[in-house]
Amino acid sequence: MKKSVLVLGLIVLFLTSCGEKKKEEVKTEEAPKVETVKEAPVVVDNLELGKKLFAEKTCTTCHQADAKVIGPSIKDINKVYADQNADIVKFLKGEAEAIVDTDPGQVAIMKANLDGFVKDLSGDELAAIAAYMRSVK
Numbered sequence: 841m842k843k844s845v846l847v848l849g850l851i852v853l854f855l856t857s858c859g860e861k862k863k864e865e866v867k868t869e870e871a872p873k874v875e876t877v878k879e880a881p882v883v884v885d886n887l888e889l890g891k892k893l894f895a896e897k898t899c900t901t902c903h904q905a906d907a908k909v910i911g912p913s914i915k916d917i918n919k920v921y922a923d924q925n926a927d928i929v930k931f932l933k934g935e936a937e938a939i940v941d942t943d944p945g946q947v948a949i950m951k952a953n954l955d956g957f958v959k960d961l962s963g964d965e966l967a968a969i970a971a972y973m974r975s976v977k
C-alpha cells in the first residue's frame with residue numbers, strides 16, 4: 841500500500857514538472873517571431889514616405905535625380921556623402937556643415953530651407969527622406 845502511494849506521488853510529480861517545462865518552451869519560441877514581423881515592412885514604408893515627403897516638401901524643385909537645377913543633383917549628393925561616409929540626417933538637422941556645395945550663396949539657399957520648414961520635420965521623417973535619397977541610383 842505504501843509503495844503504491846509513493847509511486848503515484850512520483851507519477852504526479854513527473855507529470856506536473858513536464859507541464860511546466862512545456863509552457864516555458866512556448867514562451868521563448870514566441871518572442872523573436874514578433875520582432876521579425878515588425879521590422880520587415882518598415883524599410884519599404886520608409887522609402888515610400890521619403891519619396892512622398894521629398895516631393896511634398898519641395899525638395900524636388902531644387903534637387904533632381906541626375907541634373908543640377910538650383911541645388912546639386914541627388915546622385916551628386918549621394919556620391920559625396922558616400923565618399924566621406926557622412927550622414928544626410930545630421931545635415932538636415934543642422935548638426936553638420938555643407939560638404940557638397942560649399943559656395944556661401946548656395947549654402948545660404950539650402951540653410952533657408954533648414955531653418956524654414958525642415959526643422960519642423962520629425963527624426964523619422966528626416967530618416968525616411970535620407971533613405972529615399974540614398975535609394976536614387
Ligand code: HEC
Nearest residue numbers: 897898899902910911912938939940941946947949950953
Ligand atoms: C530653394 C532650393 C532648395 C530646396 C527647396 C531644397 N534644397 Fe537642398 N540644396 C539647395 C542648394 C542650393 C544646395 C547646395 C548648398 C549645400 O550643399 O548646402 C543644397 C544642398 C542640399 C544637400 C547637400 C548638403 C551638403 O552637405 O552640402 C542636401 C542633403 C539637401 N540639399 C537636401 C534637401 C532636402 C531633403 C530638401 C527638401 C526638404 C531640400 N534639400 C530642399 C537648394 C535647395
